[in-house]
Amino acid sequence: MGIHQYFVELAEKLTPDLYESIVLPRSVIEVVADEEAFQGWRTRQTGSIAALQTQSFGKDDSFILDFGDHQVGYISLSIKSVGSPQDAPLGLKLIFGEMPCEVAEPFDSYEGWLSKSWLQEETIFVDVLPTVLRLPRRYCFRYLKVVIIDTSRKYTVSFTDIHCTAVTSADVRDLKPLPANVQEDLQVMDAISIKTLQDCMQTVFEDGPKRDRRLWIGDLRLQALANYQTFHHHDLVKRCLYLFGGMTLADGAVGACVFEKPNPVVDDTRLYDYSLFFVATLFDYYEASEDHEALVDLWPIALEQIHIGLARLDEYGVVRDDETWWCFTDWHPELNKQASAHAILLYCLKRGLGLAEVLERKLEATFISDQIDRVTRAAHHHLWDDELSFFVSGANKQVSWASQVWMALAGVLNEEKNGQLMDRLFDSSPEIGMTTPYMYHHLIEALFESGRPEKALEQMRAYWGEMVKDGADCFWEIYNPNDKKLSPYGSNLINSYCHAWSCTPTYFIRKYLL
Amino acid sequence: MGIHQYFVELAEKLTPDLYESIVLPRSVIEVVADEEAFQGWRTRQTGSIAALQTQSFGKDDSFILDFGDHQVGYISLSIKSVGSPQDAPLGLKLIFGEMPCEVAEPFDSYEGWLSKSWLQEETIFVDVLPTVLRLPRRYCFRYLKVVIIDTSRKYTVSFTDIHCTAVTSADVRDLKPLPANVQEDLQVMDAISIKTLQDCMQTVFEDGPKRDRRLWIGDLRLQALANYQTFHHHDLVKRCLYLFGGMTLADGAVGACVFEKPNPVVDDTRLYDYSLFFVATLFDYYEASEDHEALVDLWPIALEQIHIGLARLDEYGVVRDDETWWCFTDWHPELNKQASAHAILLYCLKRGLGLAEVLERKLEATFISDQIDRVTRAAHHHLWDDELSFFVSGANKQVSWASQVWMALAGVLNEEKNGQLMDRLFDSSPEIGMTTPYMYHHLIEALFESGRPEKALEQMRAYWGEMVKDGADCFWEIYNPNDKKLSPYGSNLINSYCHAWSCTPTYFIRKYLL
Structure with a gap:
């Protein structure tokens, strides 16, 4: 990998301290099979923590907090321990x-293809109580x-205190509440978004x-957008940008993700869109922070991503598939990715031009500007299907939601035509x-960007609003509101239920709806 | 419990430092089912540690060192980790x-009645390699x-070093080797005895x-005897005696065992013979150490055990069953315990008299001497069966090996008659x-004490010698040489295979055979 030592060191200096808070369990519950409930399970309170503390437990007993x-x-x-002296380890x-x-x-029962080591369990033996x-x-x-x-036949155990020390690098004191006139369901959606962001904000x-x-650039870009509307933790975004910029793949491409421990290292996963998003994320960061020094530092990395992205264009100026x-x-x-990748290249070229x-940097600006024209023209000529009135992708001219959405975001058409494209998308689905x-x-x-705020809100409610209803x-x-046990990993046990790329309702609410 | 704080504090001050030594694994093996082997399993070397260190392992791989x-x-x-950066915990x-x-x-598969928490296993998840x-x-x-x-699809793991830091409070430098002319099988038996003792010698x-x-007084008594012939760690015996003496049960009886952690505490298990063995253990300790100060300190505790033991005698002077x-x-x-308990009382009275x-302490000596006569007479009159020429125990006049052995050790008969008793025991079995x-x-x-050293040696060979042959x-x-899967706990997995009360061949070899 290519290492820019200074960037990595600066990133490490920006490692935030974490805020800690003590959280006590609220109740003792059981989980009950219920076909009506999300994933077939609901919880039911069965006791209080105060009562739990007076109980004692032996072999095969269990409780859920x-x-x-x-x-x-x-x-x-x-x-x-309760009873005779502890004459065997507690398991x-x-x-x-x-x-x-x-x-x-x-x-x-887990048979999915992701490592089962992610399932959170511990088996502990305690020799001395x-x-x-x-x-x-x-x-x-x-x-x-x-x-x-197990305990033994001669003693049981009692739990006098169980608590969690919760950690985050988000400073909740920085948070501005929504105005009281915002609708109740949006208040809830906003709060859950923010909790999602907060719980994902750690040392990256x-x-x-x-x-x-770990730090994926695709997630980072959306988290940063939500962060600019809420916690304003610019230094955490900066740390992440310097980590990506400081450790690139062999040809200079920004990697898809980096690991922090034991020492920062870039993963060997490479994604065309994710490398380009370094440009967009830097653009958003500069807009929010006006941190000129970081922009000067990281511009060469961003420019390199543009060159790497452009190198995939064929003789017609279309991303090769x-x-x-x-x-x-x-x-x-x-999903065929050609059209979306092409649109993401254009989206990032435009932000590169801004930077x-x-x-x-006049020469570079002129170069990028020319490429924007080239890529836009190629989209019109080779990826737009006049008959279908949709953008198409790949040799089989696939029409997908993703291709239309990204072409709209890239601004291949003007706002009015984008709006119509979105309408057609929903009509023909x-x-x-x-x-x-x-x-x-x-x-x-x-x-939102195509002048369809009502539809945007309707879709937010249909998606994140349904998650809220599902608990x-x-x-x-x-x-997937239509397949609630869906997992790309072969088991819903391993799905992540607090995930960065889901945290943006607060961004939409605070940016577009206030 | 009765606490003699000064005794406990003195015991704590005697807590020994442990000697540490680094032990490396010797080889990689597999365990093979083999009906001829002890418990049906034998081991077979499959590889070297050097080779193991060059291998890498993924999901469901395993090896045995x-x-x-x-x-x-x-x-x-x-x-x-080997391969891509570690993208999931190692399980x-x-x-x-x-x-x-x-x-x-x-x-x-363990279904025994002792706590399954004793089975030695750990499940560990490692987040950072x-x-x-x-x-x-x-x-x-x-x-x-x-x-x-599990690792993940992207990395495996390699073990570059695995070692054990072995601990004991036994100073192996104190150990005198047996003379070279001692027979080979006794040399081996002596060495295994000593290793057993060494591995049981920790902070108690x-x-x-x-x-x-933990510290049981029955085991302690035998360990101390082996220790006096080998490591001479008198202070460790002293610490144990002060722990037992420092924490007695409510009526003053010495408990059967004590726990060291988190603070010394006596268990609520009470055994007639074990309380009395405090007297015998103190006697042996004084003989080996001539520690007069400890004897003065602990004599009142010993005397109390004598009184408690005597309190169980019925109107005929026989231990009540x-x-x-x-x-x-x-x-x-x-096994009916009446006769053996009676003999153990007598055995300990004699050692109490010695102390x-x-x-x-003339008055006390006279008192104990009178009791020795009373208990000896009672054994002759009420526990000896002239017709059978054996000691009998309980209402059903049970004849057992244990009763004869303990009556011989207690010296109810003279040495010659004891020898004949032992001969009859083997004859009628x-x-x-x-x-x-x-x-x-x-x-x-x-x-040995009845003048049958050849029979003693034959029996050592038949018992401990067989264990040696069994690996x-x-x-x-x-x-049990005749039932090699025997466990009083319902599973041979939970048997202890390094156990204090088995460590005495070295005591016999060094005391009686050199």
Whole structure:
């Protein structure tokens, strides 16, 4: 990888301290099978924490705590023995769940293709009681199931205190409440968005604090947008930009994600759109922060992404589509990415031009401007289908939601025609739909930017609003209102239920609806 | 409980430092089912540690390390990731086995009545690699099975260093080798005895470093005898005596065992014979150490045990047998304990008399001497069956090995008659036999003390010698040459395979055979 040591060091200096808060469990619950409930499970309160503290537990006993809301943090359990002196180790299993399914369905049943090590459980043996068990790993949960593997015939155990030390780098004191006249459901959606963002804000913007727990540039871009409307933690965005800029792949491309520990390192995953989003994220950052120094530092990296993106254009000025590349756009096995990738290139070229102009880099601005014309023309000539009145993608001229949304965001057409394109999209509803909140974000953004705010709001309510009705404490990585057990990973146990790319309703509400 | 704070504080001041030594695994093995082998399992070397270090492991891979000998200590694993950056936690399961059965038979199959928390396994998730994983718990093992629960599709793991930091309070430099002319099999038996003792010598004389891990007075008495012939760690015996003496049960009886952590505390288990053994253990300690100060301190406790023991005598001077008491003697469901308890009382009265004489406590010596006469007479009149020429026990006049052995040790008859009693015992071989090495120890001691050294040696060879042939690294808690899967706990997985009460062959060899 290419390392710009100075950038990495600066990023490390910007590592934020975390705010800590103590969160106590609210109640003891059970999880009940219920076909009407989301994923088939609902919770029911069965007891109080005060009562729990007076109980004692032996072999095979268990209980489930509800912490009342989604938490990211560290768990501490104060445990004492009851009865004769502790004559054998205490065996405990702890199972953490963001959602009821995780404390209801056995992890042994997991057969998905993502690492099962993501499933949050611990098996612990305690040789000496009483103890205060402070687990060193960070967990992400609302529910904690405690199973007593064994005590002995001569003693049981009692839990005198269980609490979570929740962590985030978001300063909730910075948060401005929405005006009181904002509709109730939007107030709720805004609050859940912000909690999602807050729980993903750690020493970087994580994609999901339960699973992956790392910095992806696709998620970062949306988190940064939500952050500018809420926590204004510019230095955290800056740290992330310097991490991406400081560690590029061998040819200079920005990697799709970076790891922080044990030392910062860029992953070997490369996505066409994600490398380009470095330009857009830097543009948004400069708009929010006016941090000229960072712009000067990082402009060469951004410009390099533009060159790398352009290198994929064929002789007609169209992004080449073949089997040798990866572009994310959305989790959809049949989606052809050519048109969306082409539009993302154009979207980022326009933001690159903006940055070149701020920097008064005239030659570079002229170059980018020429490329914008070239790419726009190519879109009109080679990706637009007059007969269908839609943008098409790939050799089979696929019409998808994603292609239209990104072409609208890229501004290939003017605002009026974009609006009409969006209307046609909803009217004809192509079969190749959208699967992630990440793609829905871009749909909503496209609707707002194409003069369709009512439709945008309707769609927000139809998507994030449904998650709220389904009991979301934070917004989820994966959601399909028509297939609520959907997981691209083969099991809903491993889905992330607090996921960065779902956090943007607050951005829309605060940017477009106030 | 009755606390003599000064005794407990003195005991705590005597807590020894532990000697540490680094032990590396010797080879990679597999465990193979083999009906001819002990418990049906034998090991077979499959690879070297050097080769292991060059391999990398992913989901569901596993390997078993052989550390070459029994170890008590702490484990450290240096682990690095191989391939792409670590994009998911590493999930590991570690299973520790004193014996091949523990790494061959799944712990899930355990259905015994002792706490399954004693089974030595850990499930660990590692968020950041490389790491040096130093597990905080102490394990007792020769074999370590490492199972990779999961890595991810993008990385595997390699183990660059795995080692054990073995601990003991025994100073092996104090050890005198046996003369070279001692027979080979006795040399081996002596070495295994000493290793057993060494691995049980920690901050107290533990009964078993794998299971129970605490100070029982029955085990202590035998460990102390072996210790006086080998490591001469008098202060460790002293610490244990002060712990027992410092924390007695409500009526002043010495408890059967004490726990060290978090603070010293006596268990609520009470055994008639074990309370009395405080007197014998103090007697042996004084003989070995001539520590007059400790004798003065602890004599009142010893005397109290004598009074408590005598309080169980009925109007005929015989230990009362009913449903309200517990006497250990041996693990045997049908053994009646009356005669052995009576003999143990007499055995301890005689040692109490010895101590009273050293202390020049004339009144007490006279009192004890009178009781010795009374108890001896009662044994002759009420527990000896002239027709059978055996001592009998309980309402049903049970004839057992244990009763004869203890009556011989108590010296109810003279040495010549004891010898004849032992001969008759072997000739008629009563049905109620012996089940533990603890009881076999007393048989051997009785044979030596009754002028039957050849028979003693033959029996040592038949019992401990068979364990050696069955592959013992240390001597076991439970062994029946005729039923090698025997466990009083319902599973051989939970048997302790390094157990204090088995450590005495070195005592016999060094005391009687040199």
